[in-house]
Amino acid sequence: MVAAGAASLLGVVSWVEELGDQAQAHIQQLSKAAGEDDHFLIRASKEFSNPSHLLELHTQAILDMTYFEDNKLVDEDFPEDSSPEKVEELISFLSEPEILVKENNVNSESCDLFGDELLECLSWRRGALLSMYCHSLTKRREWLSRKSNFLQKYLVDGISYLLQMLNYRCPIQLLSAGIFSDIHVLAMMYSGEMCYWGLMHCAYQQLESCEVDTGVSGAGCTLHKEPLDFREVGEKFLKKYVFVCEGTLKEQEWNTTNAKQILNYFQHCYN
Structure with missing residues (x-):
């Protein structure tokens, strides 16, 4: 049990450190308004703590880093040419914490590691983003006539979250x-x-x-x-x-x- 726990912790630490190396690229890509590194990500990349604490810091960093782009897409009413890729990217990014737990076989329930509020927030952000995106798509008659199957997928995914x-x-x-x-x-x-x-x-x-x-x-x-x-x-x-x-x-x-x-x-x- 001790060895398994240590391996899980090292996996989380390694992944967070790798994320720290990519932080600047992510922040520049997701939010040009971010003038400094996210403080949650800085703490996560420097602290050696238990998996729950590291995952909490990492998840809070992701929520921070994606917030600007979420709002930008809504304010621009989801531009038709670029939104599919941006929405997919944001959904993928907001799914990373849960994927991390599964990939590293952390020996605990996801709820125990993240806490209910963070799990709810991750699901809410993905579901709300897809809801707003679908609302925009329902106003595009020409797009619906050609790609309503995509709308169906976005709706099912959004409702699921x-x-x-x-x-x-x-x-x-x-x-x-x-x-x-x-x-x-x-x-x-x-x-x-x-x-x-x-x-x-x-x-x-x-x-x-x-x-x-x-x-x-x-x-x-x-x-x-x-x-x-x-x-x-x-x-x-x-x-x-x-x-x-x-x-x-x-x-x-x-x-x-x-x-x-x-x-x-x-x-x-x-x-």
Whole structure:
């Protein structure tokens, strides 16, 4: 056990050091606005600590380094010529921490190494990015007529990340609805919207063989997967969104108009 733990630690340290050598290139590529090295990455490249601490620092660095490019793509409404490559790059970069754990066979559950909040943040950033990208794509009629199969893939991937986020923690009390923050509320709405776009623009296609977790009450880190059904998943999360926003969160005045319109579409078009 000691030898295995040491090997895992050395693998993480080696990988973080390698990342440190690439830091400048990544920062220049992802954010020209970054005038200095990311302080999380600096700490990670210099400290010899336990795997959990190193992974935490590395993950925080990745979240920092990708934030600028995320916002830049949104502000520019995802330029058609360059966005596919940039979105793919960002998704890949935000997936690196989890891949690192698997590749180095770190002897612990991912949840224990990262912590729930960081895992949720990684899934949220990927899911929200794809949601915003898909929203932009649904406004491009010519593009949809030629490449709606790509939209379907982005939707399935985005929904998968958001549902993964909503299932990391086992909820308690208001938390019994799986709501830990405003981000969780947004994740339910984004998931419902993407399911709506999937039915609107990809219903005539055969759904790709993709499995995602569709639970709504929290499932820790062990995910039960089943084939994605746009309508079923969309109804499940939008009903929950409306219930929470018009119930416990009523004083916060969340808007449920769009959610109700989509639910009405589900009911009238598919009954």
